[in-house]
Amino acid sequence: MTFFDDLLARVFNLVESLVSAIERLVGTNFINSFTRLLEQVHSAALLISVALVLISGLIFNGKYGMAFPWLIYLVLLSPVIILILSFWAETFHDAIKDLLNANRTTISNLAYFRFYGFFTFITAIAIFLYAIYTLAQGSFGPMTNYVVVGLLLLGLFYLLFSATLFNPELLNIKEDKESSSGEDFVTLFAFPLPAMLYFQKIISRILIIIGGLCLIASLGGNELYVAAGVGFLVGGILYPFIVYIIFILFYFWFSLLKSFLKWSRNN
Numbered sequence: 001m002t003f004f005d006d007l008l009a010r011v012f013n014l015v016e017s018l019v020s021a022i023e024r025l026v027g028t029n030f031i032n033s034f035t036r037l038l039e040q041v042h043s044a045a046l047l048i049s050v051a052l053v054l055i056s057g058l059i060f061n062g063k064y065g066m067a068f069p070w071l072i073y074l075v076l077l078s079p080v081i082i083l084i085l086s087f088w089a090e091t092f093h094d095a096i097k098d099l100l101n102a103n104r105t106t107i108s109n110l111a112y113f114r115f116y117g118f119f120t121f122i123t124a125i126a127i128f129l130y131a132i133y134t135l136a137q138g139s140f141g142p143m144t145n146y147v148v149v150g151l152l153l154l155g156l157f158y159l160l161f162s163a164t165l166f167n168p169e170l171l172n173i174k175e176d177k178e179s180s181s182g183e184d185f186v187t188l189f190a191f192p193l194p195a196m197l198y199f200q201k202i203i204s205r206i207l208i209i210i211g212g213l214c215l216i217a218s219l220g221g222n223e224l225y226v227a228a229g230v231g232f233l234v235g236g237i238l239y240p241f242i243v244y245i246i247f248i249l250f251y252f253w254f255s256l257l258k259s260f261l262k263w264s265r266n267n
Contacts, residue, residue, distance in 0.1 A: 019114065022121050026163040028170065034160065038205040045212035046086060049233050050079045052215040056226045085237045092240035093201050099247065100197045103255065105187040106176035110168065112188060117165030124158035127151055153206075160202065164195060171195055182261045190254040193247055200243040207236030 057075030107113075131151035164170045171194040173187055211233030218225035 019118055022118065022162075023114075023166045026117075026121060026159060026166060028163070028167050031160055031163040031167075031170070035202060038202060038209070041209055042205045045209045049208065049212040049215050049229070050082050052212070052218070053082065053230060053233070054079050056215065056218060056229075060226075082233070082237065085234075089204065089237050089240045092244055093204075096197050096200055096240060096244055096247075099244070100172055100194055103194065103251065104172045104174060105183070105190065105194075105258070106174050106179040107168075107184050107187045108175070108177055108179040110175050113165045113168050113173075117162045120158050120162040120165060124155045124162060127155035127158060131155065157199075160199070161195070164198060171198055180261060183258070186254050186258050186261070190251065193251045193254070196243055197247055200240055204236045204239040207232050207239060209236075211236060 054075065057071075057078055060071065060075070128151075131148050134148055134151065168175075168191075171191060173191060173194070176183075179187075211229045211231070214225045214229030214232060218229055
């Protein structure tokens with residue numbers, strides 16, 4: 001039996017080495033580097049988008065101004081409105097960071113997060129491989145391009161999400177051997193909400209950048225790209241406000257349960 005015990009131990013050690021290598025690969029440095037990259041692109045994308053919204057609006061006004069005389073006022077005010085909303089969105093980024101820091105949860109063991117992180121990482125790799133396979137088929141076209149871009153964005157999100165699962169302290173989740181089953185329950189079922197808080201800035205930046213790319217593509221005269229660009233741009237700017245409200249509304253119940261559990265432990 002000693003032979004089989006040693007063989008099984010070696011297999012388990014091999015799997016542990018693989019998981020540890022993945023943890024190092026998608027550690028905090030990975031997600032911080034990606035965030036810094038988005039920060040560098042975001043400012044340029046926002047300012048270019050503001051200018052393109054004004055240009056596209058003036059073109060639209062030339063086409064439909066007779067039917068909608070009020071359109072010119074909306075077009076001229078749009079850059080001011082976008083920049084003011086962007087200012088308040090930036091303040092909400094800081095408010096959301098403080099909100100995340102103020103809501104710590106505990107879990108008795110990180111095994112679940114390591115397992116879920118490993119599974120999420122494998123899923124991300126599978127999505128990337130499927131995107132490459134789709135490209136290798138050679139059936140290029142608008143629909144195929146959209147599918148591939150969507151797959152790459154989904155794979156990137158899963159990769160970033162796995163980084164937070166391997167490093168739950170990013171979500172203000174602390175390992176505590178004295179954490180009760182009730183506190184573990186709150187952490188396991190509520191952690192998508194702090195994850196939403198953590199990723200809101202990244203998602204907001206990505207939406208704004210996609211909006212800028214769509215608006216650049218609209219210079220060819222495609223009105224659908226204009227609509228998509230404005231939609232992504234406004235969605236990216238408003239995303240922090242939406243996330244803040246969603247967290248307050250839904251995390252209230254978990255916070256109430258945490259307070260009850262804390263009171264029970266103290267008594």
